[in-house]
Amino acid sequence: MRVLLLGSGGREHALAWKMVQSPELEKLYVAPGNAGTAGIAENVNISVTDFEAIAAFVVEKDIQMVVVGPEDPLVEGIRDFLQCDVRFKDLMIVGPGKDGAILEGSKDFAKQFMKRHGIPTAAYMTVTPENVAAGQEFLATLRPPYVLKADGLAAGKGVLILQDLKEAQRELESMLGGKFGKASSRVVIEEFLHGIEISVFAVTDGKDYKILGSAKDYKRIGEGDTGLNTGGMGAVSPVPFADEAFNRKVEEKIIRPTVEGLKKDGIDYRGFIFFGLMNDNGGPAVIEYNVRMGDPETEVVMPRLKTDLVQLFRAVATGCLADTAFALDERYCTTVMLVAGGYPGSYEKGNVISGFEKVEDSIVFHAGTKLAEGQIVTNGGRVMAVSSFGHKMEEALQRSYCNVAKITFKDMNYRRDIGQDLLSGC
Ligand code: AMP
Ligand code: GLY
Numbered sequence: 001m002r003v004l005l006l007g008s009g010g011r012e013h014a015l016a017w018k019m020v021q022s023p024e025l026e027k028l029y030v031a032p033g034n035a036g037t038a039g040i041a042e043n044v045n046i047s048v049t050d051f052e053a054i055a056a057f058v059v060e061k062d063i064q065m066v067v068v069g070p071e072d073p074l075v076e077g078i079r080d081f082l083q084c085d086v087r088f089k090d091l092m093i094v095g096p097g098k099d100g101a102i103l104e105g106s107k108d109f110a111k112q113f114m115k116r117h118g119i120p121t122a123a124y125m126t127v128t129p130e131n132v133a134a135g136q137e138f139l140a141t142l143r144p145p146y147v148l149k150a151d152g153l154a155a156g157k158g159v160l161i162l163q164d165l166k167e168a169q170r171e172l173e174s175m176l177g178g179k180f181g182k183a184s185s186r187v188v189i190e191e192f193l194h195g196i197e198i199s200v201f202a203v204t205d206g207k208d209y210k211i212l213g214s215a216k217d218y219k220r221i222g223e224g225d226t227g228l229n230t231g232g233m234g235a236v237s238p239v240p241f242a243d244e245a246f247n248r249k250v251e252e253k254i255i256r257p258t259v260e261g262l263k264k265d266g267i268d269y270r271g272f273i274f275f276g277l278m279n280d281n282g283g284p285a286v287i288e289y290n291v292r293m294g295d296p297e298t299e300v301v302m303p304r305l306k307t308d309l310v311q312l313f314r315a316v317a318t319g320c321l322a323d324t325a326f327a328l329d330e331r332y333c334t335t336v337m338l339v340a341g342g343y344p345g346s347y348e349k350g351n352v353i354s355g356f357e358k359v360e361d362s363i364v365f366h367a368g369t370k371l372a373e374g375q376i377v378t379n380g381g382r383v384m385a386v387s388s389f390g391h392k393m394e395e396a397l398q399r400s401y402c403n404v405a406k407i408t409f410k411d412m413n414y415r416r417d418i419g420q421d422l423l424s425g426c
Contacts, residue, residue, distance in 0.1 A: 001310055002027045002061060005041070006048045006078075007069025008034050010337070010367035010385045011295035014302040015069065015309070016041050017365065022310035029061065035376045036366025036384075048073045051081045059087060067313060068095030068271070071292050075105035075153060092317035093270070096291050100262065100269035103289040107149045107188040110289050117261035119254055120285040123191040126151070129176050136169045138189055147190040148172060152183030156231065161192070193287065195280035198239050199294055200250055201301055202259075202275070203312065205321040206268045209259050210312070211251065213304060213328055214242040215297040216422065221344060223417045230344045231382055234418030236334045236393060237300040241279065241422070250277065250284050258289075270316050299365045299385040300333040334396040335387040336404050336418050337367070341411025343381030351378045351410040362388040362403040378409055393419055 001024050005016055013036040019025055020040050031054065033043035046053045049072055058066065066082065068074055079097040082088050095101075102109045108126040113119075127135030139146055146168035150158030158180050162168040175184035201212040215237040221227040242250075254275055262269045274290035274297075293301065302309070306327040315324040340347035349368075353376050356364050365387060368380015386403050390396030397419045404414060 001025055001065055001314070002063050003029070003065045003067060003310065004044075004054070004058060004061070004063045005030045005037075005067045005069060006054070006073060008032050008037075008048075009069065009295050010365045010382065011293050011298040012069045013037050013365040013367070014298040015067065015293070017363065018302045018305060018309040019313075022308045024308065024310045024314075027061075029057070029063070031057070034366045034379065035369040035371045036364070038371055049076055051076075051078060054078070055082060055085060055088075058082070058091065063091070065092040065094065065313060065317065068093070069292065071101065071104050071153065071290065074101035074271075074291050077101075092314060094313045094316055095271040096267075096269045099267045100271070101291045103273075104291040105153060106151050107288070108151045108186055111188060113261060113265070114286060117257050117264070119257050119261070120283070122147070122193050122285060122287075125189050127172060127176065127187045127189060128185070132173060132176060135172055135187070135189060139165060139168050139172065142189075142191055145192045147192050148175060149188040149190065150175060150180040150184035151186035151188060154180040154183040156229070158183055193278040193280060193285055195278040196241065197287070198242060198277050198279055199297055200242075200255070200275045200277060201293060201297065202255055202273050203271065203316050203321070204259050204262075204273060205270050205316045205319045206263065207259075207319060208322040209255060209273075210321060210324070210326045211255065212301050213237050214239045214247070215294065215300055217294060217297055218415060218418055221415075223415055228344050230339070232294070232296045232337060233339065233415045234334070234336045235294075235296045235300045236332065236396075236419045236422060237297065237304060238332065239422065240393065246279065246282060246284065249282070250275070254284060254286060270319070295367070296335050296337050296382075296385045299335040299387045303333045303363060303387055303389065304329040304331070329389070331389045331391055332393040332396045333387055333389055334393060334400050334419055335365070335385045336400045336414055337382050338384045338386070338404065338407060338409075338412055338414050339382050340368070340378055340380070341413050343413070347381055348411065349377070349379050352376070353378060353383065353407065353409040355407045356384065358406040359386070359403040361399050362386050364403075364407075383409065383412075394423055
């Protein structure tokens with residue numbers, strides 16, 4: 001099988017790392033990739049949203065499968081673009097079309113979808129410039145904190161959580177006035193959900209699904225969940241408090257109704273679904289859907305997958321998931337993200353990374369790295385993820401941190417407390 005994977009983060013290195021273990025894989029290209037994917041596949045200098053160039057490359061290399069990593073090309077319709085071309089009638093595509101990707105592309109759509117299909121989620125109201133006054137009134141009926149979300153994609157920055165009603169009402173106007181550009185021309189106001197956040201991942205072929213497990217990521221830059229939000233500073237999988245009873249509830253109340261809801265709505269969804277959940281005392285509710293894998297969650301979910309990923313993707317793309325064997329490693333996997341000093345604010349690029357060749361018993365997934373004159377240098381805020389297994393979570397964390405200590409680059413930063421909040425009893 002000749003496969004083209006779109007993306008350039010730690011997520012894509014982890015997907016590539018798993019795919020190259022498949023005897024079915026003949027050749028893997030990654031566009032645009034990073035220094036990690038360059039070591040195990042061939043990088044191609046094409047942007048993930050340059051659909052014409054992607055199509056030309058698929059023709060040139062006779063690609064049989066396209067796997068889409070990030071959300072932007074999905075929301076912009078890469079699947080629809082390729083599928084409407086007669087030359088690609090046999091091309092396998094992993095990732096939903098525009099009609100499915102809107103689950104992530106529009107918070108209002110996602111909320112309507114959940115309401116329609118009885119999926120637990122926070123109460124909400126969608127506000128446009130035409131009904132601001134009603135929005136202000138709705139805010140006044142809620143208890144603080146107040147949650148305001150830009151409807152569209154806003155690079156992970158479109159959610160405001162505010163303590164003060166007057167401030168929330170002002171921010172509502174400012175968002176509708178263009179604070180996040182077009183993304184906030186509609187705003188979803190939500191009731192605040194209390195509890196602990198957890199993510200659950202699944203793949204579906206539009207009819208059946210396989211659950212890839214749960215994960216918790218650590219979004220803030222500082223230890224003890226302090227400071228600015230980042231793309232993710234580390235992750236663990238599975239999450240110890242996600243016991244059998246909780247997982248059953250998630251499957252019965254959320255995953256199955258979502259897959260069935262997509263089917264009922266006539267959406268032929270083939271790809272990943274990332275369920276961002278709040279666990280309120282054992283009762284899960286959906287905070288958000290993403291139509292891709294998480295990063296750094298993929299760096300702990302993929303290592304635990306025992307199934308051949310190319311076979312799994314073939315089943316997703318061709319609608320044969322029900323007949324596909326599927327297994328996960330029972331062990332814990334943890335990852336610690338190494339980031340550039342200054343991230344998530346401004347940071348330097350181009351610093352030489354050294355020491356990762358000394359890593360033992362961990363997997364190093366590259367995120368923001370590139371090759372420059374034979375050396376691997378930093379090329380983004382999140383630089384590398386160090387993933388490890390352990391029968392106990394503590395053992396996995398110890399391995400990750402022991403190997404993190406061997407890696408250096410100028411102003412390297414990382415959180416020292418990944419997984420610490422989950423350690424009792426595991
Ligand atoms: P989202 O982009 O929708 O995942 O929101 C970003 C973050 O805001 C989430 O990861 C939560 O930490 C928080 N959040 C979003 N919606 C809610 C809610 N209704 N209640 C509590 N926290 C929320
Ligand atoms: N780590 C969170 C995300 O990928 O959205």
